Amino acid sequence: MLSDVRERMVARAAREITSGMVVNLGIGLPTKVVNHLPADFPVCLHTENGLTGIGPTLSPEKADRNLIDAGGAYVSTVPGSAFFDSATSFAIVRSGRLDLTMLGAFEVSAAGDLANWKIPGKFSPGVGGGIELAQKARRVVVLTTHTDRAGNPKLRQTSSLPLTARACVSRIFTDMAVIDVSADGFVLVETADGISTADVVAATDAPLIVPDTCLPIF
Amino acid sequence: MKLPDKRCAIPDAVAKIKDGDTVMVGGFGVPGTPMTLIHALVAHGARNLTLIKNDANEPGMGIDHLLQSGQATRLITTHLGLNGTAIALMNTGKLAVEFNAQGILAERIRAGGAGIGAILSDIGIGTELANGKQVVEMEGEDYVVEPALRADVALIHADRADSFGNLAYVATARNFNPLMAMAAKCVIAEAETVLPLGELRADDVHTPGVFVDHVTALGELSKEYVVVRR
Known part of the structure; x- marks a missing residue:
């Protein structure tokens, strides 16, 4: 079970997915985003090991031994799913057919570098x-998470890893805030319920642009 | 005319594998991993092998047996995350590991199977993953040269085959299998069912039998093929 604030963060990230997208959800927290999409939401989920149209995760009792996602979870298909080999799978990725991917991170720099x-x-x-x-x-x-287990900021001016x-990351969803990567660095977009702007600034190891407006709360 | 019969007993097929060979192994996790051929290679005992496989399976499964037996000294792969023993072998210098981006590994193998010497790609440019690789400029853009991969032997798992070695895969057990089945001098396929000629419809063939040297029918599947409870 996720903590309440992580569940809200994942639910907020799910709103990033819009109708008709082709989406790859990375291993870990991103895979949980799917739990916040309506069952009939028009989206095509891709997994690297050779499937478009990922259906719900299955228990070991109901699993098909030949049907997993790239993280090794037993998944299912939906009407319209397709299987393909690993070269085709990454042709989808490299040729720009993925509208959106959600990934985990050790560090993200103010320039959008991902480690x-x-x-x-x-x-x-x-x-x-x-x-x-x-x-x-x-x-x-x-x-x-906004910081690692030792409390060190994961959003940094430059990444040492x-x-x-x-320069690939556009937006970051954390347990404290939603932050955009702009040409001028990190921009605060939303804060989590109970988190102040000062809290986010203190937990971020880079300048944070804070708009002079009332920010939404998630 | 009749297409040749390539059915073969597993020990006879793997007997061709020699010390020092490069061996491609299909599979992504459990699905598509030729567990039975891997056990036969352990029994055969060839050593100093270079393995090419997407991942290292999990401890006690798949190519982990070839790592534990010390038969594999080099591994070209993309990710070892589910096999802590493979990571330990790498960290203690007992296993040389070359990491590739997953889709680049697939394309290098596809190039090897298609008679192409190398591919050009911008994946990894500007990161340590491109370190040491030849870079060429084309139409103003930089690309790294990724050499094609070929192997002495490929070990393949298929769902269905026929006696000529035409292969069909199911679900996410396809993964690297059809690519590797084109990229080795000797291609050995295990299939859950081997059908008489004509019973695998031509339209349903994923790997044409012309690429396959030996095909063998699996009997009852071992416990390594079943759903993993983590």
């Missing part, structure tokens, strides 16, 4: 399909 695949000396399981999603989806948004892709 989400390697922490030298600690974590390097390989980049998988993440680099192509980050570099080639038409719009890349990030879902992440190996990058997945440069």
